[in-house]
Amino acid sequence: DIQMTQSPSSLSASVGDRVTITCRASQNIANYLNWYQQKPGKAPKLLIYGTFSLESGVPSRFSGSGSGTDFTLTISSLQPEDFATYYCQQSYTTPPYTFGQGTKLEIK
Amino acid sequence: QVHLQESGPGLVKPSGTLSLTCAVSGGSISSSYWWSWIRQSPGKGLEWIGGIYHSGNTNYNPSLKSRVTMSVDKSKNQFSLKLSSVTAADTAVYYCARDTTVTVTFDIWGQGTMVTVSS
Numbered sequence: 001d002i003q004m005t006q007s008p009s010s011l012s013a014s015v016g017d018r019v020t021i022t023c024r025a026s027q028n029i030a031n032y033l034n035w036y037q038q039k040p041g042k043a044p045k046l047l048i049y050g051t052f053s054l055e056s057g058v059p060s061r062f063s064g065s066g067s068g069t070d071f072t073l074t075i076s077s078l079q080p081e082d083f084a085t086y087y088c089q090q091s092y093t094t095p096p097y098t099f100g101q102g103t104k105l106e107i108k
Numbered sequence: 109q110v111h112l113q114e115s116g117p118g119l120v121k122p123s124g125t126l127s128l129t130c131a132v133s134g135g136s137i138s139s140s141y142w143w144s145w146i147r148q149s150p151g152k153g154l155e156w157i158g159g160i161y162h163s164g165n166t167n168y169n170p171s172l173k174s175r176v177t178m179s180v181d182k183s184k185n186q187f188s189l190k191l192s193s194v195t196a197a198d199t200a201v202y203y204c205a206r207d208t209t210v211t212v213t214f215d216i217w218g219q220g221t222m223v224t225v226s227s
Contacts, residue, residue, distance in 0.1 A: 001170075001171075032211065032212070034211070034213050034214075036214075042219075043203055043205075043217035043218065043219055043220050044154070044203075044217060046213060046214060046215045049208075049211055049213040049215075050211050050213075053137060055215065078131070087152075087153075088142070089214070091211055091212030091213065095156070095158075095159075095167045095168070095169060095170075096169040096171070097155050097156045097212050098156070098171065099153060099154035099155070100153075101153050102153060102154075108201070
């Protein structure tokens, strides 16, 4: 299985801050990398697919980059509603499709 | 707007079979998507269980394959999950989700249902 490792596991930041979350794959996954946001008691919500593409309705302050094994999710200016847990997920070739362990973004 | 809703028992006895159904509304299960089950437990995070196409084709996570069966009921516009020989390790929130197929992106999720394995 392809292992996905996120860093940091948790992060404290303030409204207005620029935040970057990293996801590393255990092998080359090209650009088959998606990002999700999850709030307590809710299902994950798709933010970015194919490394770069913003899901419809997602604010433009969210962006993704990377290729191969190293990927980042950037929030350019944190808003109060952005405090949540973020997960990466790889979808390269055959199953299983695996997720990172999550990064919890908390208010400083 | 497509909406997914999980249903099924919230409590299953050890060694029993977990059975869940996901009802699809606002769209057809026979459209060009795969339909997946994903679970989330504190110990293992998010885990993809498997997916099914309306034709009945399936893909299962190899780690669960021996215990998983998925099926589609096109007449009811729903799909189902059966997980046999459950243990406490199968206690989790179970989500159904739509998979956009080409990029295996889960773009629509159900609200999730908590299943506890306990006697």
